[in-house]
């Protein structure tokens with residue numbers, strides 16, 4: 001296993017560490033974000049970098065637009081009217097672009113390169129073509145109703161059979177705008193497409209490609225392994241006597257993905273210390289999440305194993321209900337361990353309290369604005385302990401869903417978020433909200 005900074009270890013800040021067995025919830029949540037550092041940047045094809053975070057700025061390498069081109073369908077004209085039509089330019093590649101002399105025009109499509117010598121593009125709507133009368137057979141090839149005039153059609157593309165007829169001319173008045181998009185007028189070479197720290201969205205990726213950028217430098221997404229402990233836990237099928245179905249693989253996958261990480265494996269671990277020890281020692285991901293084994297029972301070996309491995313305890317117990325046995329530790333080689341209580345709702349609370357902010361920092365994600373809202377309803381409060389309850393949006397407030405228990409996910413199932421109610425909370429006062437995955 002490689003030491004920092006490959007695992008985003010934060011050093012030498014030891015001031016933020018605490019072994020307080022019951023750290024206040026806001027402190028634990030903030031510490032999980034602040035204790036780590038973003039993983040190193042590396043080159044990534046921008047089209048594969050969605051959700052990753054830029055470690056370096058993106059600068060334009062090809063001007064936008066890359067060549068002078070028409071902003072409207074119509075005629076590229078040179079000099080003063082009338083102009084005799086010499087050809088047709090559609091968007092696409094040209095080995096050699098014909099040039100226009102004063103008094104000449106070429107029919108042109110939006111996006112086609114304008115010929116050298118062009119002074120303006122005259123949209124069809126503002127141009128009048130004169131010459132051979134429009135015949136009935138031509139009318140089927142003209143999009144829309146034909147002009148009744150026998151010598152001109154205003155605002156219509158030429159039909160195929162009309163094109164390049166000798167003697168045809170176009171006239172019109174160039175008013176103000178030339179309808180030519182000039183090379184680099186949107187973005188010049190070297191102009192900033194994005195500063196570092198931005199998440200690569202589909203829009204950002206599209207803008208980068210438009211600016212000629214194929215590769216970007218992004219923080220390596222943190223890798224996560226989930227170790228699901230418990231002899232009684234099964235991953236599929238109908239539970240037999242004393243068995244339960246695993247609740248954590250799906251939840252941890254969703255939270256990891258949302259935070260910019262990658263869950264590379266989920267392994268079931270029997271309640272046996274040597275098996276868990278071997279799993280801890282061979283797991284090479286940046287983060288190891290352990291569900292269950294967080295408490296004081298005869299089968300709860302995680303804390304002993306981590307202490308034996310000289311782990312640093314950053315969080316070891318949080319003053320919240322449910323979820324108080326959660327923990328965040330760091331192995332000497334820089335791997336992070338997040339301990340989720342086995343009770344599924346308590347484990348979900350812990351994943352949102354410690355795992356998500358840790359992963360967001362490792363992924364280089366910018367700090368999110370804290371989400372708060374007035375919370376309505378009732379909840380049982382305990383001194384010096386945050387009560388964490390499922391809520392649904394009710395206008396600009398969040399309303400408490402009753403009936404949540406540490407072990408049951410039923411009340412959270414229809415919730416939008418968890419509200420973290422401080423011990424001093426009273427109905428209609430604001431609380432921190434954690435959106436549910």
Ligand SMILES: Nc1nc2c(c(=O)[nH]1)N[C@H]1C(S)=C(S)[C@@H](COP(=O)(O)OP(=O)(O)OC[C@H]3O[C@@H](n4cnc5c(N)ncnc54)[C@H](O)[C@@H]3O)O[C@H]1N2
Pocket residue numbers: 228229230232233244245246247248291292293294295296297300323324325340341342343344346406407
């Ligand atoms: N003497 C004490 N006992 C307990 C304490 C305590 O402080 N002192 N804390 C209680 C609290 S609070 C919680 S939460 C749990 C935490 O237990 P563990 O993290 O050690 O987990 P287990 O004992 O293995 O399991 C607890 C419970 O959760 C179920 N479970 C476990 N894994 C899964 C899973 N992947 N999917 C679904 N359900 C799971 C397991 O069957 C148990 O019912 O400890 C209390 N005890």
Ligand code: MOO
Pocket residue numbers: 320321322323324325341343346347406407
């Ligand atoms: O706090 Mo436990 O984590 O009640 O379920």
